[in-house]
Amino acid sequence: MQRRSLLRYLSLTMFPIISLEARAQGNPPTLALHTTAKQGDVAAVRKLLAEGAGLEARDNTGATALLVATHANQIEAAKALIDAGANVNAKDQISDSPYLYAGARGHLEILKMTLAHGADLKSTNRYGGTALIPAAERGHVETVRTLIEAGVNVDHVNSLGWTALLEAIILSDGGERHQQIVRLLVNAGANVNLPDGAGVTPLQHVRERGISYQAIEAILTAAHAR
Template sequence: MSRAGRGRRGEADVRLWRPNVQQQPHSCNRSEKAMAAEGARADTQANALCAAAGCGDAGAVAKLLEQGAPLDGEDTHGNTALSCAARQGHADVARLLLSRGASVTDETKQYSPAMRKAVLCDRIETVRVLLEHGADLEARDRAGETLLMRASRLHRPDVARLLLDAGADVDAKDRVGRDAVICALMAGRPEVLRVLLERGASTVEVNYFGGDSSGSLSRSKCLSVLQNAERIQ
């Protein structure tokens, strides 16, 4: 056989023995179908549990948990039942969920979404309940903001006072050097600033913008800002 013929035969052999790479239609077995159904049921239960928690319906929450609703499951918006209860200020529901073992801290975020929502919405009793169950006072978000900084920035004087009573670090700084005093100044309201100064905010020079010392405000200037703001109000 000629060399060319051998080449053609070789090509034919390759074509003949080439593996069939066409994928066959996937058929779910009974186990996979059961898992899919279980996942759909868990999603439905998580949505129902979050809705009940957000409405403050402790009875419905307890019943759903008895029926197997995932305690730390997330609804379609990524909220847990504890976060929904915290946002709406349902301290009794938050206490119920925590007594059943709900997680205070999101391990992937390293802070408590429920606590941050409670601070955001000025839910004093819910903040207290979360603190009683071990919420981390000094947990930080990606920007390095603590709960006290958040309360100061959002003008939540009662929450700030509660956090300080629990031992929050009044002089903690975020990633660009801002502390709770700066956050209070940025909010433009005097109440939180007064709380911080009364609790011994010890910064001698605080930088309004963070970073270097340009634009820094002395403690006496902070007091002057506070007095002027109160006079205007």
């Protein structure tokens, strides 16, 4: 009886591992699709798809070929995959999708393609943030502009209790790119008085950071921040 229970336990606990390995090993065309997508070999991508490579097959990180192409910012390979119907919202094991990753990394051309092919603006990453929040943090001005124009919620609060505006302040150096991003967010109607989880407002964060944030302070005060 104990042996039978042990075997049953092992079969249940090993199933996810076996399934993951099976997905990673796949068939040769499917494995090659991830490799050629990463390399940006568009002709090979199209040939493999025609031969039956799995468009939504996952590697051992849970990434699809489109996400692999997005990681490498391989624009034409990403286009070929999206044109073939690849899911721009398919997430890997750490909740990255082509849409979210392109936004976070400022891969603007791929981001625009995902937006044109059904990107879920409410989709969130492993920190509970939309694509806008890491884009604002990392100073990707045109990415922020594009996401705002697409209609993303500028006041979304992530798991840390931060909005895009707060991250553009807290995790920046107050420089020109982040000044532009703060201005874009304010002009888009971001709530300049929405505090973090500890009750500290954007303006209070700015004033804690001194002279290098004076330009951002001016933008916020002009928008009636407190």
